[in-house]
Amino acid sequence: MRSISARPDPLDAVQRLARIVPPAARLWPATALLVGDTLAGIGFAAGISGAVVQVAAGWGALLPWVVLVVAAGMVRGGCALLAARIGAEAAQRTKRGVRAALVTDLLARAPGGRATTGTLLATCVDEVEALDGYVARFLPARSAGALAPLLVLAVTAIASPIAAAILGITLIPFVAAMILAGGAAAEESRRQFGALSRLSGLFADRIRALPILLAFGGEQREAERLGTASDDVALRTMRVLRVAFLSSASLEFFAALSVALVAVYAGFNLLGLLPFPVPEKLDLARAFFVLALAPEFYLPMRRLAAAYHDKQAAQTAVERFPDVLFAPPGVTVAALAPETAPRITLTDVAIAYPGSDAPAIANVSIDIAPCEIVAVVGPSGSGKSSLLHLLLGLAPLSAGRVTIDGVDLGAEISLAAASAWVGQTPLIIPATLRANIALAWPTATADEIEQAALRAGLGPMLAARGLDAPIDARGGGLSGGEIRRIALARALLKPSAVLLLDEPTAHLDQAGEAALVETIRAACRGSTTLIATHSAVLAAIADRIVSLEPRA
Numbered sequence: 001m002r003s004i005s006a007r008p009d010p011l012d013a014v015q016r017l018a019r020i021v022p023p024a025a026r027l028w029p030a031t032a033l034l035v036g037d038t039l040a041g042i043g044f045a046a047g048i049s050g051a052v053v054q055v056a057a058g059w060g061a062l063l064p065w066v067v068l069v070v071a072a073g074m075v076r077g078g079c080a081l082l083a084a085r086i087g088a089e090a091a092q093r094t095k096r097g098v099r100a101a102l103v104t105d106l107l108a109r110a111p112g113g114r115a116t117t118g119t120l121l122a123t124c125v126d127e128v129e130a131l132d133g134y135v136a137r138f139l140p141a142r143s144a145g146a147l148a149p150l151l152v153l154a155v156t157a158i159a160s161p162i163a164a165a166i167l168g169i170t171l172i173p174f175v176a177a178m179i180l181a182g183g184a185a186a187e188e189s190r191r192q193f194g195a196l197s198r199l200s201g202l203f204a205d206r207i208r209a210l211p212i213l214l215a216f217g218g219e220q221r222e223a224e225r226l227g228t229a230s231d232d233v234a235l236r237t238m239r240v241l242r243v244a245f246l247s248s249a250s251l252e253f254f255a256a257l258s259v260a261l262v263a264v265y266a267g268f269n270l271l272g273l274l275p276f277p278v279p280e281k282l283d284l285a286r287a288f289f290v291l292a293l294a295p296e297f298y299l300p301m302r303r304l305a306a307a308y309h310d311k312q313a314a315q316t317a318v319e320r321f322p323d324v325l326f327a328p329p330g331v332t333v334a335a336l337a338p339e340t341a342p343r344i345t346l347t348d349v350a351i352a353y354p355g356s357d358a359p360a361i362a363n364v365s366i367d368i369a370p371c372e373i374v375a376v377v378g379p380s381g382s383g384k385s386s387l388l389h390l391l392l393g394l395a396p397l398s399a400g401r402v403t404i405d406g407v408d409l410g411a412e413i414s415l416a417a418a419s420a421w422v423g424q425t426p427l428i429i430p431a432t433l434r435a436n437i438a439l440a441w442p443t444a445t446a447d448e449i450e451q452a453a454l455r456a457g458l459g460p461m462l463a464a465r466g467l468d469a470p471i472d473a474r475g476g477g478l479s480g481g482e483i484r485r486i487a488l489a490r491a492l493l494k495p496s497a498v499l500l501l502d503e504p505t506a507h508l509d510q511a512g513e514a515a516l517v518e519t520i521r522a523a524c525r526g527s528t529t530l531i532a533t534h535s536a537v538l539a540a541i542a543d544r545i546v547s548l549e550p551r552a
């Protein structure tokens with residue numbers, strides 16, 4: 001059995017992020033490097049203060065401090081570089097995993113729903129990209145931001161407890177500004193994502209529909225809609241930038257204020273000019289040390305503040321991901337894959353699509369013996385395709401029971417893995433004819449693909465253009481009949497115990513249909529087969545004909 005989908009679980013953005021990104025603890029090498037950067041910063045400050053004190057004592061006394069300054073500077077550069085690389089690699093892995101899960105979900109998804117191809121594309125490309133900064137920068141910066149300032153505070157307190165107290169007090173407005181800016185950024189970021197997704201969706205869908213738009217003269221109207229959507233993105237982006245600049249300006253202000261206060265205190269203490277008594281007397285080395293160290297106190301938090309926007313963007317993005325990505329492990333939809341032709345039994349089956357008032361079919365009972373061929377006929381809209389989709393897990397079973405060799409085909413089990421399927425609107429991918437046919441059975445040999453193509457009646461096309469003829473995403477250069485034949489070649493290629501054929505001879509002339517009917521008759525041998533058709537010639541090859549009545 002194969003896991004193909006899962007039951008959604010209502011989670012908020014924070015819980016969703018926790019499900020799909022690596023825990024911060026797993027980014028410990030990047031965090032350790034950022035803390036290492038702070039330790040090197042302490043060494044740098046010690047080197048500066050030592051050098052200042054020794055500057056009059058000559059090169060011999062100065063040299064060790066200069067070496068300390070240079071070494072600390074190099075360590076800082078190395079730490080920053082390595083932390084960025086580790087974070088980027090973790091982000092890359094996360095994005096790859098999420099995109100793979102999203103695409104798997106989209107491939108297993110029933111057709112329909114409100115999301116368009118364009119918006120789904122925007123989710124897979126742009127919105128997954130929003131996880132990059134969160135994993136690469138925010139998570140390591142958050143852990144380091146909790147640890148590194150405490151280290152600096154402790155070392156500062158050893159040199160000057162009052163300078164440490166000044167740093168601690170100025171932290172209050174800094175954190176308050178961070179929280180306020182974060183809240184505003186979240187809202188703007190959410191709006192920007194919505195606008196970006198609308199634009200990407202609109203653009204991708206209009207490009208796909210370009211020939212139709214041109215044919216109906218709708219290009220001007222659609223160009224205007226795209227223009228309005230782009231203006232909206234530009235406006236939202238400027239608002240996000242405005243909040244980002246305002247918040248970073250306010251944070252820089254409090255950080256600079258804190259360094260200035262420490263500088264004034266250290267200077268006045270050194271000169272003995274403080275207008276109030278303090279329980280410590282700083283010498284030049286300690287005064288310089290606390291002054292050089294003060295910016296280090298805010299550096300990890302400024303790094304965190306800079307990455308805070310990444311967190312908001314990631315939270316907004318995960319809110320838009322499909323619920324199925326966050327299902328707890330273990331709850332999955334499985335695919336039945338019997339190796340020999342199974343008995344398929346439908347008892348009082350009904351299919352009601354979400355949002356539809358009337359069911360597409362109701363009270364349908366059919367018992368199909370192993371290897372039996374059943375033709376399903378009925379007027380347009382009577383539910384023939386829906387019946388086939390039900391077995392593939394693409395339509396909901398609303399009432400009744402479907403069993404495959406006695407095993408219930410419930411909401412969580414489909415026959416897709418065991419079936420060869422010819423749908424009414426076959427998917428054509430922008431690739432060669434060979435790749436399009438091999439889609440159904442990627443491990444097929446070149447000879448098997450060619451045989452399937454010939455049996456499906458693609459001989460003339462093969463002779464004229466060959467199996468490596470390129471096909472575009474719209475199936476340009478293919479006739480309706482050729483697209484049908486490609487779909488049939490796929491079904492012939494895939495070894496399967498169940499054949500589900502939905503109008504396989506539509507778009508074919510009489511001679512073409514007659515030739516294909518023979519191929520289909522041969523292909524059905526050894527499989528349990530359901531054929532939805534309007535063609536009396538095709539229905540005639542069936543062992544039994546089941547007629548569906550139109551629903552009022």
Ligand SMILES: Nc1ncnc2c1ncn2[C@@H]1O[C@H](COP(=O)(O)OP(=O)(O)OP(=O)(O)O)[C@@H](O)[C@H]1O
Pocket residue numbers: 111112353354356360378379380381382383384385386387424532
């Ligand atoms: N995904 C869907 N969501 C909502 N309604 C649907 C969906 N698919 C089909 N329907 C509706 O279910 C009914 C049966 O459609 P279905 O395509 O199964 O009929 P059909 O007999 O195969 O028609 P045709 O012969 O024209 O192919 C129709 O009223 C259709 O509008």
